Amino acid sequence: GALPLAGGALPLSLRASRDEYEDGRRFAGVSARTTVPVSRYLVSASVDYGQAPDGARQAFGTVDVTGLDRFGWQVRASAAYELLPDARLSGVTVYADRFDGQDGALRLAASHNFGAGDTSIQAARTWRLEAADVSLFAGWYGARDDFRAGLRLNLGFGRSPFTGRYRSTGPGAASGGALAVQAFLDRDGDGVRGADEAPLPGLVVHGGRRSLTTDAEGEAVVTGLGDGAEATVTIDGSALDDPFLTLAATGYA
Numbered sequence: 001g002a003l004p005l006a007g008g009a010l011p012l013s014l015r016a017s018r019d020e021y022e023d024g025r026r027f028a029g030v031s032a033r034t035t036v037p038v039s040r041y042l043v044s045a046s047v048d049y050g051q052a053p054d055g056a057r058q059a060f061g062t063v064d065v066t067g068l069d070r071f072g073w074q075v076r077a078s079a080a081y082e083l084l085p086d087a088r089l090s091g092v093t094v095y096a097d098r099f100d101g102q103d104g105a106l107r108l109a110a111s112h113n114f115g116a117g118d119t120s121i122q123a124a125r126t127w128r129l130e131a132a133d134v135s136l137f138a139g140w141y142g143a144r145d146d147f148r149a150g151l152r153l154n155l156g157f158g159r160s161p162f163t164g165r166y167r168s169t170g171p172g173a174a175s176g177g178a179l180a181v182q183a184f185l186d187r188d189g190d191g192v193r194g195a196d197e198a199p200l201p202g203l204v205v206h207g208g209r210r211s212l213t214t215d216a217e218g219e220a221v222v223t224g225l226g227d228g229a230e231a232t233v234t235i236d237g238s239a240l241d242d243p244f245l246t247l248a249a250t251g252y253a
Contacts, residue, residue, distance in 0.1 A: 043064070156170050160221060
């Protein structure tokens with residue numbers, strides 16, 4: 001629903017529940033959510049209230065601010081709070097992400113937990129390669145006075161429907177849709193690769209996790225297409241040396 005205001009309407013989501021069990025226990029809860037744009041940022045707030053069988057009440061919530069600043073950083077700040085049994089600020093977290101297109105990302109983060117008195121500062125740089133994601137990360141955790149650094153390698157493998165062999169596809173091969181592309185010189189125009197029809201390597205396939213280039217066999221397996229009903233993959237034919245060759249299809253949806 002929406003809450004009418006002088007300058008428009010505030011979207012509001014409300015949920016109430018009451019659970020009763022055979023042994024007589026009862027749980028009741030109410031939650032509310034709202035999101036509103038403020039300048040170039042999106043502000044979201046939530047509050048949850050619950051009452052336990054012994055009568056104890058608890059209320060807590062969060063306030064989140066997300067947006068893209070003028071320097072290209074995706075910024076998110078979050079504050080968690082409690083209202084019942086005592087009003088207090090639980091913790092704050094700030095994230096800043098900068099993306100290099102499909103090639104990688106840089107993340108900076110800082111958080112403080114007021115209950116535990118713990119502060120942490122973290123940084124991570126990820127390079128998204130064709131066959132793997134490589135991440136270099138470091139973090140300092142104040143409560144333990146602990147500093148950690150490491151290198152993480154994320155891999156994935158998928159089965160090619162053309163050869164039946166497994167090939168490196170990068171991480172996330174099983175977490176969403178995938179598309180196998182086979183590019184070849186279709187001399188007879190039947191859409192099926194014959195034994196004497198040469199592959200077309202070097203074509204750039206855009207879509208999914210990152211752009212790929214068809215290999216020596218003219219093949220590429222695009223992963224990371226998500227779990228939605230639709231996805232789009234396009235093929236760039238500018239690498240074709242013969243000006244009289246044209247792609248039979250430049251994209252798939």
